[in-house]
Amino acid sequence: MANSFIVSLLLSILYIASASSQSAAPVGSPAGNTTSAQEFIKVSCNVTTDPTICVDSLSPYASSIQESPRRLIFTAVNVSLANIQSTMTLVDNLKKMKGLTFIESGLLSSCAEMFVLGLRDLTTSRGQLDDMYKSKGPDFKQHFEEAKTSIGGAEYNFFFCNYEFDQRKEVVKLRALVIPTVVNVSHILSNTIDLVDKFANATG
Ligand SMILES: *[C@@H]1O[C@H](CO)[C@@H](O)[C@H](O)[C@H]1NC(C)=O
Ligand SMILES: *[C@@H]1O[C@H](CO)[C@@H](O)[C@H](O)[C@H]1NC(C)=O
Ligand SMILES: *[C@@H]1O[C@H](CO)[C@@H](O)[C@H](O)[C@H]1NC(C)=O
Ligand SMILES: *[C@@H]1O[C@H](CO)[C@@H](O)[C@H](O)[C@H]1NC(C)=O
Numbered sequence: 583m584a585n586s587f588i589v590s591l592l593l594s595i596l597y598i599a600s601a602s603s604q605s606a607a608p609v610g611s612p613a614g615n616t617t618s619a620q621e622f623i624k625v626s627c628n629v630t631t632d633p634t635i636c637v638d639s640l641s642p643y644a645s646s647i648q649e650s651p652r653r654l655i656f657t658a659v660n661v662s663l664a665n666i667q668s669t670m671t672l673v674d675n676l677k678k679m680k681g682l683t684f685i686e687s688g689l690l691s692s693c694a695e696m697f698v699l700g701l702r703d704l705t706t707s708r709g710q711l712d713d714m715y716k717s718k719g720p721d722f723k724q725h726f727e728e729a730k731t732s733i734g735g736a737e738y739n740f741f742f743c744n745y746e747f748d749q750r751k752e753v754v755k756l757r758a759l760v761i762p763t764v765v766n767v768s769h770i771l772s773n774t775i776d777l778v779d780k781f782a783n784a785t786g
Pocket of ligand 2: 624625628
């Protein structure tokens with residue numbers, strides 16, 4: 583009797599421990615504890631395509647994210663927007679470089695156009711996420727899908743820039759200046775979709 587009680591107690595502790603290690607959002611830590619906010623970001627980022635970039639890009643905002651899935655998602659979108667904008671600035675500056683070939687300036691212009699579309703899509707997703715959090719049931723689901731589609735659209739534009747460079751293997755130096763940042767933004771956007779996918783349903 584006593585033994586089976588202890589066994590079932592142990593089992594339920596194990597169950598709780600494994601459930602909480604799987605749960606994405608540790609709860610109950612005091613607000614203002616940036617150690618636990620950093621931990622929350624690490625655990626949440628573990629579900630993303632590129633956890634390293636995810637943690638690097640979000641941990642500067644730990645004190646504002648705390649342990650809120652919603653703030654995590656909006657911060658990820660804001661960070662993505664900032665990264666798109668800085669990539670646009672980079673490309674604008676490169677376009678002013680002297681001695682670009684016809685092909686090089688064509689690639690830069692094409693990517694610049696893609697980034698404008700990406701920025702538009704991602705900006706749209708912010709409104710859709712706002713709508714999502716204001717709704718329930720099927721409406722929630724619809725805005726959720728819309729937001730993911732918009733962020734996916736933004737990501738596609740960065741893939742496309744990368745693809746166009748891939749078609750021009752002879753463009754070597756310019757590629758080295760542009761593509762690492764473009765790939766980075768693709769990963770940041772992909773991570774953002776993963777976070778929306780995983781945590782949009784979480785409360786807080
Ligand atoms: C802050 O969070 C960390 C990780 O969850 C925990 O180890 C630590 O005890 C917390 N500190 C305070 C002051 O609550
Ligand atoms: C991330 O996931 C791996 C594999 O599931 C696990 O070993 C690791 O502890 C996790 N890290 C965090 C910070 O949750
Ligand atoms: C994201 O950016 C918008 C506009 O700049 C701002 O109003 C909002 O508070 C930001 N959200 C987070 C979670 O940082
Ligand atoms: C990628 O993005 C992260 C987070 O914003 C940044 O710290 C890093 O410098 C970026 N790397 C490149 C190659 O752009």
